[in-house]
Amino acid sequence: MNPIPTAPPVDSPPAPDGAGPPTRRQRRRRRVGRFTPRDIAVIGLLLGLPLLLDLALIWGPALASIGLSFTSWNGISEIEPVGLDNYVNIVSNYPPFWPAVRHNLLWLAFLGLVATPFGLFLAVLLDREMRFTRFYQTAFYLPVVLSLAVVGFIAQLIFSRDYGAANAILGRTDNPIDWLGDPSINLWSVLLLVGWRHVGYVMLLYLAGLKAVDPSLKEAAAIDGAGEVQTFFRVVFPALRPVNVIVLVITVIEGLRAFDIVYAINRGRNGLELLSVLVTDNIVGEASRIGYGSAIAVILLLISTGFIAVYLVQVFRRDEA
Template identity: 35%
Template structure:
């Protein structure tokens, strides 16, 4: 056996365990889900082939359209805000608090990240309850209390606030690592030329962090489309259909209605949406880099 052949076999053996796990827990379930989406299946009885009936049902299902609208709105609110907040906080800490105090701020903001989503949702439900801290502050300012989780116009916003509070620390750490990777000589040269901190941020920091921003936006978008724990804990999808999301609809369809075939079709729809959005983000970022 030649040396090159041995190296190839060694490389295959190194990647084989992870490849097998990915196939078992990711690739194969996707194809199983695709097959189930064309059936009527309730776990207790054998699956019955129904063709495109599940997809035709989605076109007129008000839950699907409400889920799509709420999930898209949730994504459009949370992703830009948590991305901008994380970037600004990372830049400020790197510029002004590159010391123990800055490390304390990063650690404090990272605590919600490692906390359970159910715990965070419960905490924010208490804060935003009619007798919670948020309404106490509003009363102190002389305004009327807000029905945060019971109002159709405020329930989704409340979930967005809780989600941003939980996620921003994670993206802050990613951005901070990216800023630390930028050569210090660029900032020193700009400072010698008389550039202000704001100018250095827009001319050096932001362009250098373009790949990091793509990662942050992509992860934030995927997480937003997968939101479930916070919604289930804080509102359960209500009031009405104002906070129902795609994953919550999949959960209710699969484990409350026991309609696994229809749930699989909805899951495939969500998968396609995430893939399309991630691809669009990549094309937009690539186009921006080519223009630069």
């Protein structure tokens, strides 16, 4: 049979200018063109107002503190530039500075190495849907709703030398222990209550993260013969990496911004010195050394961002690998 002849292909006419597929810029213009002036005004208000508040309340004071840290100013007289003199005097001639740095680092280490793992442990237990799980969640989370100032007053009720519950429980009413007045132990007494509050917050974050873990991962690990401990550390815990980043940031912030609990106990003195208290004493106190206090605030800012930046860099490198 002879093959059926086919018509030769007809060249399609060239597309007129602008008739091709729209470019990215054209699609963007079309999307923007769909908004009415009222929509643009509402979007600008919703985005611009939070941005202005962020600049005015966070970035503005932070940049102002950095600038004032290189000056000598008491809030009334003229601002005098002093260069790095504030930092040099803080490091070499300010006795409360190094004890405050040590206390802040101890605070951070206690929250990160004791309170945070204990909160993770409670989250793992409550994730198993044991009896009275809701009651336990409420009981452990209840301290989180209390401010640290209220926790400071609770510390006085528990650890007071004369009428505290701790000495009564230990039977030390005749020879009481000065839990809050002894500089060698008062920091640890306060850290117990701070950890009590921090555990509930960490527990709630990890419990939400555990609920989001795919159950098929645990089932696959069980089929491969992994035990509960191996499954958690090799399967579940790596899946909690986003929660770990959040918990780390919160822990660093809680460890370095601590102020109100020690200020409610003894105004941050006699063994409870913290960097935040030194900032307040120098800026708001009788000395009113705003430049000096701003320098301490900048040091506190550098310490906090340093911890977070190092950890985030490691996390991003692991993700890329």
